[in-house]
Amino acid sequence: MGHEDAVYLAKLAEQAERYEEMVENMKIVAGEDRDLTVEERNLLSVAYKNVIGARRASWRIVTSIEQKEESKGNSSQVTLIKEYRQKIEAELAKICDDILEVLDQHLIPSAKSGESKVFYHKMKGDYHRYLAEFAIGDRRKDSADKSLEAYKAATEVAQTELPPTHPIRLGLALNFSVFYYEILNAPDQACHLAKQAFDDAIAVTSIEQKEESKGNSSQVTLIKEYRQKIEAELAKICDDILEVLDQHLIPSAKSGESKVFYHKMKGDYHRYLAEFAIGDRRKDSADKSLEAYKAATEVAQTELPPTHPIRLGLALNFSVFYYEILNAPDQACHLAKQAFDDAIAELDTLSEESYKDSTLIMQLLRDNLTLWTSSEAETSTAGQAEAPKEDAPAAATEEPAAPAEEPKAE
Structure with a gap:
């Protein structure tokens, strides 16, 4: 079968929702040992994603039923369910091994552009992660190790060849953070990685503002469309972390320190959503951020001393929320x-x-107080305050200083 026919039949199979056949056609294209076009790359990804997605959903449902039957002591049903689950796992393993072979033998060696390299290494990390979701023992460790290796390889290329706002780089950060949380059971690393990607990407708004000031309407239109695409990726990252916090971390927190840390983190990520959301979505994010910060503060004031770094970090970020999101400088300064x-x-x-x-965060609190009080004074005398920027410590620079936030965790 020729190249064009294989691509055409893959598109036809997609419309007919016959994804196994879509996979077979795209394997023909991938086997040509050349860098695929963006369209071909996406067709391959969609084909495998649909084939694997249906089985992953089935596996989750069956696993959930198995756990319920085990809790009831229904051993005969559990035996049947286990056999059925193992059948699904064999199908999952076959699909994953199939695409991983295509990636290792054809796509990764043939990738020329940075975008393609990141895409394929990320895909490799994803499918090893899918294997690690159900594998046990040495097979799980092997899959997790290979997934980590692939995500790191993708990240290395992404950081040198793709801008922070590139959708593929953002998608990599999202999936890599899910890997840290679900496979390595490392929620702090997952949250740190997701936040770093968010912080790096949000800077695109300043580019848009500069082009608007120059009157470059055509460029502004393109940038706006690109920004909206990035915002969708950012929303995914935030929603993912917030789901982890609500469903797992906050309900499981026992110590006052953990409770404050996770409620503060919830406030932070709703605040990040509020930074670019508009209308009702912005109000909803701001309300939830305020609620989370208040919950964290309530625990902090009763269970942590005023000098505790987490309590100080909460006050720092909560005050930034008042200043930047609620436009309430008096409350920000007071807090x-x-x-x-x-x-x-x-x-x-x-x-x-x-x-x-503790002393570092206290210094950041004092820097913000200096910045905010001077900004208010300038506003009253000159009518224009310095524009805040995210996560830049207030310092003596020529650029407008920004309210500082709690230092990023290593």
Whole structure:
């Protein structure tokens, strides 16, 4: 079969929702050992995603039923369900091994552009992750190791050859963070990775503003469309982390420190959504952010000392929320000053272990207070305040300073 016929039949199979045949046609195209076009690459991805997606959904349903029957002690049903689950797992393994062979033997060696390299290494990480979801023992460890290796390879290329706002780079960050959470059981690393991707990508809005000021309407239209695409990716990242927090981390938190940390994180990610959302979506995100920050504050004030780094970090980010999202500089300054003053009063009780982190955040609180009070003064005298930017510590620079946030976790 010729190349054009294979592509045409793959498109036809997609419309007919015959995804196994779509896969077979795209394997012919992939076997030509050349860099696929964007359209061909997407056809291949869609084909395998639909074939694997149906089985993954089946596996989750059957696994859930198996757990329920086990809890009831229905051993005969459990035996039948296990056999059925193993049948689905064999199908999943065959599909994953099939695409991984195509990637290793054809697509990755033939990839020329940075975009293609990231796409295929990310895809390799995804399918090893799917194997790790149900594999056990050495097979699970092997799949997890190979998934991590592939995601790292994709990230290395993405960071040098794709801009932070590129949808494929953002999609990689999203899937890599899911891998950290679901496979490696490392929620902190998952959240850190997702937030880093968010922070790097959000800078695109400043480009749009510059082009608007120049009157470049055609460029602005293109940038707006691109921004909206990026915002959809950012929303996915935030929604993913928020689901993890609501369904797993917050309900499982036992210590006051954990409760404050996770409620603060929930407030942070709803705040990130509110930064670019509009209308009802913005109001909803802002309301949920406020609710989460208040919940964190309530626990912090009863269970953590004023000098605790997490309590100080909460005050720092909560004050940024008041300033940037609610446009309430007075409340922002009051909250930041209160936290700073409370910590100063108990500074001599600080342990050596937390001294560095606590004093750093206190410095950031003070920097923000200086920035915000000077901005208010400039607004009243000159009619224009400095424009805040995300996650840049306030400092003496020529560019407008930004309210500082809690330092990123390593």
